[in-house]
Amino acid sequence: MIVAVDLSPLWISLQTAAVTIVIVFFLGVLSAWRVERLRSENVKIFIDGLFTLPMVLPPTVAGFFLLVFFGNNRLIGKFFLEYFGIQIAFSWIATVLAAAVIAFPLMYRSARGALAQVDKGILEAARSLGMTEWRVFWRIHLPNALPGIIAGGLLAFARGLGEFGATAMLAGNIAGKTRTLPLAVYSAVAAGDWDSAAVYVLVITAICFTVVIGLNVYQYRVKKQQES
């Protein structure tokens, strides 16, 4: 099967997922750290729920909320347009925004679990030696939780790569600009162009499968290392 297929959706998707994962990684880990240190259990439960919502809600609902905030006539969208001349809707930034919102919960929850599993004793020990909270986090807490955090990052990357619903609503479907792989699959199928759709499907399946296999290999190695 040889078909001339426009590969721009692949590059757009990879760029989007790459930038998304950098943003989501820092946001996810830092918010997990912050929430972990909250004193009130009730506030913790509430914020945990709020940060997990995009993962369980349909992406179209996330897309709706994004439109309500970032649309050209809406609060944040209007601000960016009038003060910086940047239109968020229909731009590549919008694909990142949509992917970030959808991928964030995976990163956040993984980081939250990984940070909570670190032995509190060593953190106390570090504090008693006079380390600041930030240094305890950076030098002791984060390195010890890293395997779980990296695993979460890989999943978040794959999820960001696959984002479709919110992207279509905020970023549109502009070939060569905002048409990501999932949108390309949708458009090709709608047009009855099964050959192109198949190529896109193969590509995205291969990437996601590689990520998941990589995740398993990584976790297996970490486990072996810990055992020895």
Add this chain to the structure above:
Amino acid sequence: MRKFLCLVISLMALVMLGCGGKQEHADKTVTVHAAAAASLEKVFEQQLIPMFNKKHPEIKIQGVYDASGKLQSQIENGLNVDIFISAANKQMQALDKKGYMDSESIKPLLQNKLVLIVPAKNDGSIKNFADLAKAKHPAVGDPASVPAGQYAKEALTSLGIWEQVQAKASLGTNVTQVLNWVGEGSADAGLVYATDAALIKDKVKIIAEAPAGSLKKPVIYPIGILKQATQAVAAKELANFLQTNEAMQIFENYGFARVK
């Protein structure tokens, strides 16, 4: 825990009982499954189906609304419908050629118009179809699957600006998506049907109709009954009703025109 289980089981029992009740009713009524272009959803659900139900309480209509190209592909892949109303002849002819349609039953039902719309709040720089070449973020239906997109392509090609517009256009996978993009101001101009624009009059402004001669053929919505129809008689009843004078007046209220 046990209380919870009891609750779940009794709820399930209730649901099953409910289903059983429906089954008995189903003997008397028949359900016609209709696949219709997305632009028909409002007029069908708000007016025509309730009207039809008053006349024929024994016939229930179950509608599926989407881009005509997608409906065509779904029908080819086993979507079980009795009647198909497409927003262009292309999909109807394709299905007919592949033997899905009862050829005798295919008739032109309605006519629509392609219009240029801009957000209600606009800077006035877009005044006619040719100005689409200047638009920053134009939106049209995907010509590969959306009839409104095919007409848009045809009209813009005849004006010699299709290539320019295509390069920066966001391609909607159905015409409602194009409408919402313009309504929300994401796109600064778009091409949709007059009937779509009529749905959100407060958010979009109609600037112009497709220039005379830019479309070779008028925008026709054909209706047809499928060979696989399990409720062919009831479907025929619906098709006849949609072509009555009474139904046409409703269609006109929603921006459609009669076939000349």
